[in-house]
Amino acid sequence: MARGSSGIVAGLTAAALAAVGFLAYQASANAPDSVAAPKPTVSASAPATGHDKPKAKKPPAALPVGSGTGKRVVYALKDRQVWLVDEAGKAVRTFEVMPSALSPKPGTYQVGTPRQGPPTKGSDGVMIEHVVRFTMVEGVSVGFSAAVDGSMESPDPTLKTGGVRMSRTDGDAVWEFATVRTKVVVVP
DSSP states (O other): OHHHHHHHHHHHHHHHHHHHHHHHHHHHHHSOTTTSOOOOOOOTTSOSSSOOOOOOOOOOOOOOTTSOSSSEEEEETTTTEEEEEOTTSOEEEEEEOBOOSSOOOSEEEEOOSOOBOSOEEOTTSOEEEEEEEEEEETTEEEEEEEETTOOOOOOOTTSOOOEEEEOHHHHHHHHHHOOTTOEEEEEO
């Protein structure tokens, strides 16, 4: 009888491990990217050291052709990228942004007044700083800003929001660069 019961225990243990493994796989496959653990990759050409080399950061896209001349802020909607361009036409800074729920049409705009520096509540309820407005869409001001907590969450598509979000460091740079009447060129 001992022989039979050990076989049953082994079978039940194997079945339990298989069930747990399956449930763990399902949980990881359905987890959002923000909480899913990174999956290790193995390169065929990499030495078998057990450690992957860090991936090189993707270089920023080139300044879009036809984005104007002179000092300007260039905002590429599709690429979610902003360039600060000096008077000589040289991009002095580029960075990624999180677009607003309401996007302006491609065209040339101008930083308006007033610029707002102290923290205030954005149209999405997030505390923001260094607001640099440049147009209106559907009655909502659209401009660059940085969340005080540093977040760059996707905007709620059910809200009419106009804040193009960036990191606080990039927000500081835009605040210094894009003074009143600075051109803002929006490209597709």
